Amino acid sequence: MTSGLDVRGITHRYGKKTALNDIGFSLDKGLFCALLGPNGAGKSTLFSILTRLFVPDAGEVMVDGHSLAREPGKALARIGVVFQQPTLDLDLTVRRNLKYFAALHGLAGKDADRRIETSLEQVNMAERAAEKVRALNGGHRRRMEIARALLHGPAVLLLDEPTVGLDAETRSSITGHVHNLASEQGLTVLWATHLVDEVRGSDHLVVLHRGKIHANGNAAEIAGDVSLQTRFLEMTGGGK
Amino acid sequence: MKAALICLVAIVHREALRFVSQRGRFLAAIVRPLVWLIVFAAGFRAALGLSIQPPYQTYITYEIYIVPGLCGMIQLFSGMQSSLSLVYDREMGSMRLLLTSPIPRWWLLFCKLFASTAISIFQVYTFLAIAALTGIGFSPAGYLAILPALIVNGLMLGALGLLLSSTIRQLENFAGVMNFVIFPMFFLSTALYPLWKMAEASTILRDICAFNPFSHGVELIRFALYGQVDWMALLWVLLAFAIFLSGSLWGYDPSRSMVRRKA
Ligand SMILES: Nc1ncnc2c1ncn2[C@@H]1O[C@H](COP(=O)(O)OP(=O)(O)OP(=O)(O)O)[C@@H](O)[C@H]1O
Numbered sequence: 323m324t325s326g327l328d329v330r331g332i333t334h335r336y337g338k339k340t341a342l343n344d345i346g347f348s349l350d351k352g353l354f355c356a357l358l359g360p361n362g363a364g365k366s367t368l369f370s371i372l373t374r375l376f377v378p379d380a381g382e383v384m385v386d387g388h389s390l391a392r393e394p395g396k397a398l399a400r401i402g403v404v405f406q407q408p409t410l411d412l413d414l415t416v417r418r419n420l421k422y423f424a425a426l427h428g429l430a431g432k433d434a435d436r437r438i439e440t441s442l443e444q445v446n447m448a449e450r451a452a453e454k455v456r457a458l459n460g461g462h463r464r465r466m467e468i469a470r471a472l473l474h475g476p477a478v479l480l481l482d483e484p485t486v487g488l489d490a491e492t493r494s495s496i497t498g499h500v501h502n503l504a505s506e507q508g509l510t511v512l513w514a515t516h517l518v519d520e521v522r523g524s525d526h527l528v529v530l531h532r533g534k535i536h537a538n539g540n541a542a543e544i545a546g547d548v549s550l551q552t553r554f555l556e557m558t559g560g561g562k
Numbered sequence: 563m564k565a566a567l568i569c570l571v572a573i574v575h576r577e578a579l580r581f582v583s584q585r586g587r588f589l590a591a592i593v594r595p596l597v598w599l600i601v602f603a604a605g606f607r608a609a610l611g612l613s614i615q616p617p618y619q620t621y622i623t624y625e626i627y628i629v630p631g632l633c634g635m636i637q638l639f640s641g642m643q644s645s646l647s648l649v650y651d652r653e654m655g656s657m658r659l660l661l662t663s664p665i666p667r668w669w670l671l672f673c674k675l676f677a678s679t680a681i682s683i684f685q686v687y688t689f690l691a692i693a694a695l696t697g698i699g700f701s702p703a704g705y706l707a708i709l710p711a712l713i714v715n716g717l718m719l720g721a722l723g724l725l726l727s728s729t730i731r732q733l734e735n736f737a738g739v740m741n742f743v744i745f746p747m748f749f750l751s752t753a754l755y756p757l758w759k760m761a762e763a764s765t766i767l768r769d770i771c772a773f774n775p776f777s778h779g780v781e782l783i784r785f786a787l788y789g790q791v792d793w794m795a796l797l798w799v800l801l802a803f804a805i806f807l808s809g810s811l812w813g814y815d816p817s818r819s820m821v822r823r824k825a
Pocket residue numbers: 336339341359360361362363364365366367368406516822823824825
């Protein structure tokens with residue numbers, strides 16, 4: 323069986339600074355993987371590479387069996403992404419934003435409309451379709467970005483710190499929703515965060531620190547007999 | 563194929579919506595050349611004797627002379643404006659959304675280019691309509707014949723904007739671009755004075771003007787207005803377009819991308 327996301331030996335430098343050093347991990351379909359790392363670990367750099375915003379100095383990425391370098395169109399079509407920084411057009415309505423995105427994936431007409439309705443329903447935002455994004459609160463904007471990332475039916479969902487700036491309740495509802503997407507719809511999820519409490523014991527966990535992988539496996543097993551928080555602080559040297 | 567068209571329509575539509583929402587931009591784009599036309603041209607008319615030269619067959623007034631240059635000016639400003647919005651898109655992250663589409667990147671960039679050209683042409687015709695109302699009109703065939711010239715010129719200037727947007731990192735640097743690109747390109751061209759007039763001032767000035775692709779864009783429009791094709795200018799504009807476009811494709815290439823800095 324091909325894995326959902328396969329990252330092999332990724333190395334990337336900004337000038338002299340090595341932001342990612344030989345990163346590799348493989349995620350089965352339907353797996354929720356938390357990419358845990360403090361500020362500056364290299365999470366966003368990895369996301370830029372996974373979405374082909376730029377090509378790494380070394381290494382390869384396979385998305386649902388397609389090489390990002392050799393078949394970028396096919397690989398990108400299988401990816402849904404929520405970037406750390408919001409990418410919404412504030413002066414357009416929710417529906418217009420989604421339509422624009424659908425068109426970027428070659429979807430239009432009835433098919434696009436149907437997908438927009440379904441994905442908004444999934445995040446309980448169907449009734450907000452006609453509102454301008456500017457009028458939405460942070461939680462709704464995030465949910466909308468998740469809905470947008472799922473519009474074209476990707477196999478892999480990438481989220482870069484999707485809960486930053488949200489209140490506790492919204493955070494846990496979004497975290498729960500995305501966990502369900504993995505377990506119920508078989509999506510491969512890569513969820514970057516620096517917050518240990520967003521990781522569940524059953525999740526797959528990759529700990530990234532200063533561009534290197536410090537742990538890669540089942541979250542509960544990595545934690546062992548101490549709390550994950552304690553283990554994480556150990557690995558990252560007291561938070562820095 | 564179908565996906566590429568859907569994408570084109572969506573990008574053009576989005577740029578059009580953005581343009582409509584920025585009424586100030588439209589107003590400035592139209593008022594700027596009108597001021598030149600009405601205030602300056604009237605003032606300079608006496609001072610500038612223009613002899614008969616192609617494509618003109620009689621003596622012409624200065625207003626008539628500068629209209630093609632002002633059309634070019636609208637397209638120049640419009641091209642830079644789109645470049646500015648590309649840089650803005652990158653700062654705001656919506657560029658990332660565009661670039662992660664599975665549709666080939668060169669096509670996405672071409673869609674942007676196409677959208678900015680279409681918008682600049684719309685502005686040019688609005689300007690020409692107002693000019694005609696003030697009595698500075700041309701033949702109906704001329705208005706039609708300049709369309710291809712406007713398309714080529716718009717693509718060339720749009721590609722220049724694209725190229726600049728791939729190199730300029732921050733919005734703040736944009737004022738510099740205005741000073742170092744728009745003004746020299748406009749003033750050191752045949753938009754305001756014919757080449758022979760420039761030669762009277764200095765031969766270096768004349769040579770710069772003759773080299774400036776913007777001059778050729780303006781001449782292309784000027785000749786088209788009289789149903790003629792300035793082949794040399796066309797060639798020059800197409801060449802500049804090819805150079806600017808390959809430069810920007812290079813700049814947006816993910817493996818040596820300028821985007822990597824800001825992504
Ligand atoms: N464009 C850039 N130029 C130079 N260095 C960069 C650039 N972008 C990131 N870096 C550096 O690379 C390292 C990794 O950055 P990255 O943004 O990937 O980290 P991150 O894990 O996403 O952090 P955060 O939690 O703050 O979002 C950091 O040390 C950062 O300073």
